[in-house]
Amino acid sequence: MMSNSNNSSDRPDELDANALFHKYDLDGDGVVSRKDMNESLQSIATQNRVSLSKDKIGAMTDAIFYSANGDRNNSSSTNSTLSFSDWNQLTKNALTRTESYIVSEKDETPKTALRQAINYIISYRQQIIWLSIFFAFQIVLFGIGIDRYNRELTTSPYPFDRLTMVALSFGLIIQVNVGILLLGPALRWTSGHLRRTFLARLLPFDSMVSFHIILACTTLFCGAMHVILFLTHFYYVSLDEATISRNLTLNVILTKSGILGSGYLGFAAISGWILIACFTIMAFFSIPPIRNSVFYDVFYWSHKLQFVIWAALIVHTSTFWKFLVFPLSVLFLEKLHKYWNAFRWQGTTRIIQVNLLPTNVTQLVIKRPKDFKYNPGDYVFLKVPCLGVLSWHPFTLSSCPEQSDVLWFHIKATGNWTRELREHFERQETPSVQMHPQVEEPHDELQMQPIVPTLRHIPNLNVRVLLDGPYGASTTALFDTEHAVLIGAGIGVTPFASVLGSVLAQYRDVTSGNSIRSDYRNTAMRINQRQLKLKKLDFFWISREQENVQWFIDLLEGWERQQSELPSNALFMDCQLYITSLPSKKDCKVAGLSLGMKAHLEVHKKDVITGLRTATKTGRPNWPSVFSRIDHTKQGAVRVFYCGPHNLERELRLLSGQHKFQFSWENF
Ligand SMILES: Cc1cc2nc3c(=O)[nH]c(=O)nc-3n(C[C@H](O)[C@H](O)[C@H](O)COP(=O)(O)OP(=O)(O)OC[C@H]3O[C@@H](n4cnc5c(N)ncnc54)[C@H](O)[C@@H]3O)c2cc1C
Incomplete structure (x- = not known):
């Protein structure tokens, strides 16, 4: 109901x-x-x-x-x-007055285990289908191996040679998988382009890293089986005194006397040990506590052992090169493209301004190279040589393609490099400059932070920066969507800032009759044409600290201005800001604060926290209600785009499945 x-x-x-x-x-x-x-x-x-x-x-x-x-x-x-009756009236009415939600009273969350399981399958259907295809493929490969090596070994008089048949079948899977592993996250440019084709609907691009991990784990399992079976085989061979020396195992392991034959086979064992060492090191440094920590660089550099793995596999088995040629060629073309771009824009990309924003976010303003074309939500790898010649880090472009002269990046200091970047520019800071006309001075005895902290900017910089990209992300599908729901958590708002900026810029161009600069016309026109499909856009930004709103205050104000210019039936963008560190309005102990915030918005037409006309919502969103509302007011097929941490992803994905919305996720 x-x-x-x-x-x-x-x-x-x-x-x-x-x-x-x-x-x-x-x-x-x-x-x-x-x-x-x-x-x-x-x-x-x-x-x-x-x-x-x-x-x-x-x-x-x-x-x-x-x-x-x-x-x-x-x-x-x-x-x-x-009086008490005034108060009673206020708390009864005012706390609900400015809400425009239509929420479902009925809890639509699937109750029974069976319905929950069905919802889970619906929500993860693409992943389940591809996982099934993947494991079926692995079984087929194993079968092909058994068939092939069985025929080769039928003449062997030793029953324990059957062990090698199974070991070699696992080996065949390893060869194929190592080739496919190359076609994963490393192919950013290729996958970014494929995302713009019909394949985006078929292939799970958003889960590429997860698939890469599953593929790697399967390969490790096959590797372990390959080694165990071969060692068992050697053990049985060494027991058979009639046929061969007891020292065989040692000989084979150390490849002492070319027992396995001449040529590459003579090196099979030693290259096998090299492979075991490389796989073990790579697997160890890829575990989440290392990969998702300040030791990310150790994970990154240990992955360079892949070159040793390819070389060792070529020596280890005569067939591996066949599985390497295609993926390696694609990777080679990718690298060529990367270095061509770096060469093309060499010297033209400079950081010209830096804004030190609240809660450790640094906004880089970079001079846009002439031929640098990108789509809203794309990301780029940045290298700032004065902070290290080897460090490339990925960041989403928070500017929009219509901004012809500059590129923006909003970078949160979370680890070594990002902190160093912030500190580097803090050291260059001259006495603070107030950027925004709404900046207010703190002036109360409680010594609280100012509502809008002083924003510091460092203009007239000329710091060298290198760009690798742009690469397409999940937002590529946005303009092919009828009803888009954008959910950004914390710094995960950056791709959506770019999207909103683009929509606003195009709106301004259309209403003011400006023509788009010719350099950027192609990209913008392509977007314009595709945008016809976009009928409704719901934007949610979930942020911990209230100061974070300052990261994109100009954009949000621009959006509000645009809304006020449009007739109410033409509004197609809805914006909701949630500050989770603020107490929820459901907390009765702080009812006065909720009362005050709502009353302030009604009387002054401004939110007391942000200064925007949009009401800031406190606490966490009630996602089941939000999704029900979207379902009841949807305008065509809905697709949810979420950018933020994993813990919210599961809830949003399951709710999307429940309401038959498509779901895309990007994680920083
Ligand atoms: C596609 C994409 C877009 C991103 N966009 C933004 C953005 O707009 N704003 C923002 O603040 N952050 C963004 N990030 C996250 C940002 O790349 C990392 O926070 C940053 O690289 C951390 O570097 P660090 O040396 O300070 O941290 P470290 O201490 O080295 O590591 C902190 C964590 O950051 C991640 N990380 C570190 N280096 C890399 C790397 N080279 N590639 C991928 N992940 C890495 C790891 O998970 C690591 O655990 C994005 C990440 C990706 C993958």
Whole structure:
């Protein structure tokens, strides 16, 4: 059953209006005065680390009284107080008044284990299908190996030679898999282009890294079986004194006397030991605690052992080169493309400005090379030679293709290189400059952070930077979608900032009659044509700290301006900001704060936290409700694009499956 915005689920849980009223009536005189409210709001803000200046708290208090009294004249009276019945009315109505959600009262989450299993299969259907195909392929390869080596060994008088038949079949799988492993995440340019073709609907590009890991694990398993079976075989051979010396095992292991024959076979054992060493080192340094930590570089460089593996496999078996030729050729072309770009833009790419944004985010402004074409949401590998000649790091372009002169990157300091980048520019910082007209000074006794911290920028830079890219990411499919839902968590907002910027720029071009600069016309026109399909765009940004909104404040303000210019029936973009560190409005202890925020928005037409016209939502989104609302208001086929950490991915993917939405995920 559908309900409108006056849904009881929006009210604070177990709200006991009477008890709450007495909490706010600090002097116990039976009414909540302006002073009571002001002090209560200040103490809630301090306790919950909500960054609000004294003026803002004053404005919220005024707005609450204005809402209660119903007219501005009353609110200006310094004597105004709230009686219990005023308070009761406020908490009953005001906490739900500005919500425009249509939420489903019925919990649509699948209840039974069977329905949950079906939903799981639907949500992960593409991965399940490809995994099944992959394992079927491995079994077929194994069968081919058994058949082939069985025929070769039928003449052998020794029954234990059958072990080598199985070992060699595992070996065949290893040869093929090592070739396929090359076609994984390393082929960024190729996969970026394939994402723009019909193959995007068939192949699981978003799960490429997961498939790479599964393929690598299967290869390791086959490698282990290959080694165990061969060693067992050698052991049995060495027991057979009648046929061969007891020292055979040692001889074979050390390849002492070419027992396995001449040529490459003479090196089979020694190259086998090299392969075992390389695979073990690579596997060990690829485990998540190393790969996802500050030791990422160790993981990266240990993967270079792949060159040794190819060489050792060529020596180990006469057939491996056949499985290497095609993937290696594609990789070679990729590298050629990369170095051609680096050569083409050599010297033309410079960091010309840096903005040091709140919560350790550094915005790089880079001069855009003349022929640098990209699509919204694409990413690039950056190298800043003054921070290290070997370090390339991937970052999404947060600017949009319509910005003709510059490229933007928003970089969160999370590890060694990104921290070094921030510190490098902090050292070059001259006394701080206030960038934004809305910047306010902190001026309260509580010594809280300012709502809009001072933004620092370093102009007129000329720092050399190298670009490798652009490469297409999951957002490539966005303009082929009818109803797109963009969900960015934290710094995962960058691809969507680019998309929103592009949509805004195109809107401005159309309305102002500007022609797009010829250099960028092709890309932009392609987007324009495809965009016809896009009917609705819902944008969610989930952020921990309230200061993060400053990363893209200009973009969000631009979006709001555009919304205000459009007739209401032409609105096609909906924006929702969630600050998870702020207490949820369902927390009755902070009901006054929620009341104040909503009243402020109604009275001043501005959110008290961000200064935007969009209401900031506090706490975490109720995703089942959000997805139900989208389902009931959808305009065509829905596709959810999520960029953020893994823990939210599962919930969003399952909800997408439940509502039959397509789902794409990108993880930084
Ligand atoms: C396609 C893509 C787009 C990205 N876009 C952005 C963005 O717009 N803004 C942003 O702040 N971050 C982005 N990242 C993440 C960013 O690349 C890493 O935070 C950064 O490389 C960390 O480097 P570090 O030396 O500071 O951290 P480290 O201490 O070396 O490692 C921290 C973590 O970052 C990851 N990482 C480190 N180096 C690399 C690398 N070369 N390739 C892939 N992952 C790496 C690893 O998971 C590692 O565990 C993106 C990542 C990818 C894969």
